[in-house]
Amino acid sequence: MSRAAEAFKLRKEVRQAQQQGQAAATGRFGRGEDGAGEAHDTLQTQPQVAVKNLVPVKMDGNFNLGPMLARKVQASEYYRSLRQLTTTAPQLVDEVRHNVRSLDPWLKTSSGDAGTAFCALYRLCELRPTRKQLSGMLTQQGAPFVRALGFLFVRFVCPPDQVWDWLRPFFMDDEQFRPLMEADKPWTMGLWLESLLVEHKFAGIVLPRFPYTVDEDLRVRVGGLRAERARFARNLSERDRFVVGAKIEALYADDGKWYDAEVMGPGQTSNSFLVRYTAYGNEEEVSLGAMRQPGAADLENGLENVSEKGSGAFAPTHTIQRI
Numbered sequence: 001m002s003r004a005a006e007a008f009k010l011r012k013e014v015r016q017a018q019q020q021g022q023a024a025a026t027g028r029f030g031r032g033e034d035g036a037g038e039a040h041d042t043l044q045t046q047p048q049v050a051v052k053n054l055v056p057v058k059m060d061g062n063f064n065l066g067p068m069l070a071r072k073v074q075a076s077e078y079y080r081s082l083r084q085l086t087t088t089a090p091q092l093v094d095e096v097r098h099n100v101r102s103l104d105p106w107l108k109t110s111s112g113d114a115g116t117a118f119c120a121l122y123r124l125c126e127l128r129p130t131r132k133q134l135s136g137m138l139t140q141q142g143a144p145f146v147r148a149l150g151f152l153f154v155r156f157v158c159p160p161d162q163v164w165d166w167l168r169p170f171f172m173d174d175e176q177f178r179p180l181m182e183a184d185k186p187w188t189m190g191l192w193l194e195s196l197l198v199e200h201k202f203a204g205i206v207l208p209r210f211p212y213t214v215d216e217d218l219r220v221r222v223g224g225l226r227a228e229r230a231r232f233a234r235n236l237s238e239r240d241r242f243v244v245g246a247k248i249e250a251l252y253a254d255d256g257k258w259y260d261a262e263v264m265g266p267g268q269t270s271n272s273f274l275v276r277y278t279a280y281g282n283e284e285e286v287s288l289g290a291m292r293q294p295g296a297a298d299l300e301n302g303l304e305n306v307s308e309k310g311s312g313a314f315a316p317t318h319t320i321q322r323i
Contacts, residue, residue, distance in 0.1 A: 053130045053131060053132070054128050054129070054130055054131070055128070055129055055130065055131055055134050055153075055158065056158065056159055056162065057125075057128070057157040057158060057159070058157065058158070058159045058160070059125065059156070059157040063121075063122055063125040063156060063157055064156045064157055064208045065118065065121070065122065065156065065205070066205065066206060069105060069114060069118060069205060070122070072106075072112065072113060072114040073114040073118060073119050073122045074122075075113075075114075076113055076114045076119050078113075078114075078116055078119045079114065079119040079122060079123065082095065082119060082120065082123045083123065086123060086127075087127075088127065089124065089127050089129045089130075089133045090133070092120060092123055092124055092127060093133075093136075093137060093140075093146055093149075095120070096117075096120050096143075096145055096146050096149055097143050097145070097146050099116065100116045100117050100120055100145045100149070101116075101145065101181075102115065102116075102117065102145075102178070102179070102180055102181045103115070103117045103118075103145070103148055103152070103179045103180060103202075103203065104117070104180050104181055104203060105117075105118050105202075105203050105204065105205045106204075117145065117148070117149060117152070118205075120149055121149060121152050121153060121156065124149060124153055125153065125156075125157055129153070134150055134153065134154075134166075135268075137149065137150030137153075138150045138151065138154075138166070138170065139268050139269070141175065141269075141270075144175055144176075144177035144189065145177070147175075147189065148177070148179065148189075148192075151167065151170075151193060151196065152196075154166045154167060155196045155202075155207060155208070156207070156208060157208075160208070160210045160211055160214045161211075161214050163197075163210075163214075164197075164217075164218065164221060167193050167196075167197070168253065169267060169268055169269055169272050169285050169287070170189060170190060170193055170269060171190045171193055171194060171225055171228070171287065172190050172228070172229070172232050172269075172271045172272070172287040172288060172289050173188065173189040173190040173193070173269050173270075173271065174188050174189070174190065174270075174271065175188065175189045176188055176189075177189065177192075179192055179203075180203055194222065194225060197218055197222055198222055220256075221253075224256060228251075228287065228289035228290055229289060230289075231288075231289045231290075231291075231292065232271070232287065232288050232289030235288045235289065235291060235292070236271075236288065238293075239288065241293065242263055242273060242288070242291060243263060244263055244264065244265055245262065245263060246262070246263045247260070247261075247262055247294060248260075248261055248262070248263060248275070248291050248292065248293060248294065249261060249291070249292050249293070249294055249296070250275045250277065250284070250286050250290060250291050251286065251290040251291075252277065252284070253284070253286075253290075258292070259277050259278070259279065259280075260277070260278040260279065260294070261275040261276060261277050261278055261291075262275060262276050262278060263275055263291075264276050264283060267285040267286070267287075268285060269287075271287055271288045272285050272286060272287050272288065273285070273286060273287075273288070273291065275291070
């Protein structure tokens with residue numbers, strides 16, 4: 001199977017999981033055929049669940065958090081309480097929704113205890129969520145730290161070549177939150193996600209390194225987000241033109257080219273749509289910034305200038321750094 005075909009297959013699986021995971025976003029998180037309501041522990045995670053339903057991971061014994069932070073998590077009273085009180089991913093999500101208020105890795109204590117979010121992340125890695133459970137977390141509007149925990153799971157332990165496909169629908173997400181207690185201003189969820197790709201550390205914690213080929217691919221993809229953000233800002237004022245059945249042109253993620261498409265319905269976020277590519281029949285979820293009206297190609301040359309100026313909603317795109 002070609003790389004493009006593998007990427008398309010993965011995106012289709014992610015989109016299907018996101019559709020199934022909508023039950024989570026409306027408060028009906030997790031119980032069902034995936035076995036989410038059953039108890040499991042660290043060594044025997046959801047044994048009744050087929051492996052294909054679990055999110056694929058690539059991690060070391062510390063869940064890629066580094067030995068120091070992992071030791072602090074294991075010594076934390078909060079983490080120990082999580083092990084006793086949360087034996088399923090839905091239980092952990094409920095705990096995070098009510099008690100996690102920042103993503104700081106460390107508490108400001110004399111002993112430098114691990115922060116609540118990273119204790120929860122460590123526990124989530126132990127519980128191994130299903131695709132449906134993780135997608136439910138990522139789409140849970142109004143609960144930014146539940147979403148952020150899911151995104152950190154993707155960034156820290158998902159295989160590097162699958163990270164983009166998990167994050168792709170959310171780069172234009174405009175939900176605002178303060179990731180760190182001392183953040184001087186709110187971030188949009190989309191810009192924070194972009195920072196997880198382009199920075200090699202988050203709040204002083206080294207992020208897992210991308211292999212060279214993945215890193216090079218991400219350089220190109222992240223570079224395209226600048227034009228997409230500018231296009232997004234323009235399309236936002238014309239949103240009512242992108243109705244079900246509208247004939248448009250949509251950007252195809254694999255080759256970065258535009259194709260004739262039709263709007264099929266809303267996507268998993270407030271700023272995305274499900275489209276069908278006319279010539280090929282395949283359906284993809286794309287952001288508002290990856291769509292344009294037919295014949296709008298002559299306007300594309302001006303987008304880079306617009307994005308260079310920036311706006312109140314969007315910051316400049318960074319450059320990916322290597323460790």
